Amino acid sequence: MTGAWEQPAPELERGPNPNVAGMGLPALRALVAALGESPFRAAQIHEGLYRHRWTRWEQFTSLSREFRARLEAGTELRWPEIRESVASDDGSTKHAFQLQDGSLVEGVHMPYGNRTTLCLSSQVGCAMGCTFCATGLMGIKRNLTAGEITGQVVTMLNAHGHQDGEAVNLVFMGMGEPLHNLDQVMGAFALLTDPKGLALAPRRITLSTSGLVSGIERLGAYARRPRLALSLNATTDAYRDRIMPVNKVWNLAALAAALKAFPLEHGERITLEYVLLQGVTDSLEDGRRLAAFARQFPSKVNLIPFNPHEGSGFAPPTEARIGELMALLAARGITVSVRRSRGQDVAGACGQLVRHKGPG
Ligand code: SAH
Ligand code: SF4
16 A cells, blocks of 8 residues: 555556657657757747647647648647547536546536636546545556646646636546555646646646555655645544555554645645544544644645435435534634535535446
């Protein structure tokens, strides 16, 4: 559990030509050098790919027609493809992305007025085996590459006609444990926040983890990094062991120590996500212990009523209990919100992102 999946992304099945979608500037420079062009061309391609989000070489009108023809013949420009999109009554849309090796992952587009939140996957499946989570039940297939993670953003922004200047929030709360794939997640973070590219704000990007202390420590060492959310989900080791196997490796005391040591920016807070499972994690004693846990470092609490899915064996809390827990936490000075998960009717909500079968 200490890092079985902290490995480079796999060699993907590729066509005969390199895929530029997801390449950073160094790789683009090497590519244009191999084609006998000046490094300036790499910067132009980079701008087209990430600033303009162009998806076909013919759109790169800053390049000569002749060079475009050579790029067309000698490279691929292929982002993850949307295979299926399901719109929810609440305005959110769940997309199934097909990757180059045929694997399917899911992302969710959630507009709220003048800002949009995109929920991203970091792995095909997940190795962590949390018992309440649909993705956890499917096991792990592989890590996503930085390009595939970035591609979910590019593709969703294009599909929804995103305009420059509209705020975009990203949450790594789709399929996968991002701290099991930190190198590729941080590669995507660099591409996504590059001021000459998509230029997303680092403070609007949140990485959610089930609590891999080794990964939390590695993340804390980066000078530029996403914000941290921890899926706490239980307040005693006995219960957390039962629903989150990772707790047997790093228990609540180990987590608290890692979060206290996590270097925060001025005003930054760690989000504690807490899934409410009726009769399992939603007692008033849980609420009091949750408040005590949260007070150990700058934090805010996000209560997530369980989203039911087939075969889970858990039930959501009552509305009355959600209200009592909110009041209890607020009375103890804790900033608390409830995540009314969106996309529930299309199984796009947290923990419902699962592909039952895919090619490959
Ligand atoms: N693997 C990471 C991120 C993806 S899960 C993590 O576990 O943090 C995103 C969030 O959805 C986590 O807080 C998780 O606890 C929550 N979640 C998983 N299954 C859920 C379900 N069925 N109902 C509500 N929340 C769920
Ligand atoms: Fe993986 Fe997160 Fe689901 Fe746990 S809750 S199985 S870590 S995706």
